[in-house]
Amino acid sequence: MHALHTLLLFHVLTYFGGNALVSEIINGKKTKQSSMMYMASVQDKGRRHVCGGFLISEDFVVTAAHCDDWKPTSVVLGTHNLKKVNDETMRFDVKRCKHPFYKEVASGNDIMLLKLSRKARRGKKTIKPLQLPGQDVKLKEGKKCKVAGWGFTRSHGEIVNDLQDVDVPIINLEKCQKAWRNKLPANVTCAGGYGTKKGFCQGDSGGPLVFKEKIAVGIVSFNSDSDCNYPTGVPNIYTDISKFVPWIKEILQKKTC
Template identity: 45%
Template sequence: ELNKLFFMALNDIINGEKAPENSMQYMASVQNNMGQHVCGGFLITQDFVVSAAHCNDSTPTHVVLGNHNLKNGNHQKIKIKKKNIHENYQNVGQGNDIMLLELLYKVQLNERVQTIQLPPAEIHLEENQVCQVAGWGKTETDVKSVDELRVVDVSVINPRVCEELWHGLPANVICGDSGGPLLCDGLAVGVVSFNYEKNCSYPNKPNIYTDISKYHQWIDGIVKSRKYDE
C-alpha cells in the first residue's frame, strides 16, 4: 500500500532534458529583489503559487511566470502580497515544508501561463510509477542553476525502502530545484523539499517531497479567504 506515504527515487534535474517550449505553463520562478531565481513554484489559481516553506529563507519578493528561459524577458513578473507558511513548519527535516504565495493581483492566463490541478485528498501511486520533476535547479553537483527549464523522470519507490535509506523521515512527505512540483498523471502531487546534503549525484538516497494531498484542506482555506483590495 502506497497511499499513506510514497517516495521518489533518482535526482531532480540531473540527467534531465530541456522542457519543450510552451509546456509546463504553470511553472513559476520564485525570485528575490535582486531578480535572482531562488526556488521553483507552480501556479494553482490565478493568484496563488505553491512552493516550499524553506524557500522563505532566501527572502523571495516576486514570482515570474510564462518564462521557460529565465534570461528571456517575455514573462509576467508579479509581486508577492503574502507568504503563507504552514504553521507547523520548523525545518525541512521535520516536514510540513510547504508555502502558499499569494500574488498581488491575478495573473493573465494565456498560451504561456496556465494553472495546474492538485490531486484529490487520497491519491494512489503505484510502486515504480514514473513521474516527472521540473525546475531551473542544478544539473549536477557544484554547478550553477540553469536558465532554461528542465524536466527529468523519477520513479516511485516503496516507503519501507525509503525509510531504510532515510532514517527518521517526517510525516506527509513523498520520497528536486526546491519548491518545484512533482508531476504524476498531469497533477502536481508533491513539492520538492530536500535531498542528500545538496548532493545531486548521490546514487542511493531518494529526493524527498512534501505530499500535497495531505495539505489540500489547508490550501483551500487560504485560497477561499483571499481578500482583494479593489
C-alpha cells in the same frame, strides 16, 4: 545568496547527521516550450532565482516553506527561459503564506503559498495552473512522475537559464523510511535519486512532482548531501501535497493568509 545556501545546508546537516538539502535537475532534458506552463521561478529582491514553484490558481503559487529563508519578493510566470523575462507582464510581487506548523525542513510541513499581486489569467497560452490531487490519486511503486526546475544540472554547478525536467519513479514509503533510517518527517513522498540516475538538487526546491502531466502530488523538499551523482543511498524527498489540500483550499477561498 551563497551564504544563505550554506546556512540552510548547515541546519539540515545538523538534523540528518551528514545529509544535506540540495535541489537541482540531474540527467534531465530541456523542457518543451508548450509544456509545464504552470512553472514559476521564485525570486529574491535582487530578482535572482532562488527556488521553483507552480501555479495552482489565478491568485496563488505553491513553493516550499524553506524557500522563505531567501525572503522571496516575486515570481516569474509564462517563460521557460529566465533570460527572457518581461517584468511588466511576467513578474508578480508576492505575499508569503508559510504553513503555520513549519519550523525547519527536517520537521516537515515544508509548504508555502505565494499570493500574487495581481491575477495570472487562466486561459492564456503562456500560463496554466496545475491541479491539486484528489482522493482518487494513487501513487504506486515505480510509477513515473515528472519534476522540473532551473537548478543545477551537475553537482556543485550553477543555476541554468532554461527550464529542465526529468521523469522519476515513485518509491514505496516504507522502503524510503528504511533507507533514511526512519528519520523522515511525516507527510512526505519519495521519488527518484535511488535506484536511478535521475533526480533533483540545488535550485529546484519548491518545484512540483507532477502525476499524469497535470496533477501536483509533491513539492521538492530535500535529498542527501550535495553530491548529485545518482543513484545515492537514499531517495529524494517531496512534501506530500495531498495531506495539505484542506489548508490550501481554505487559503484559496479566503484569498489571503
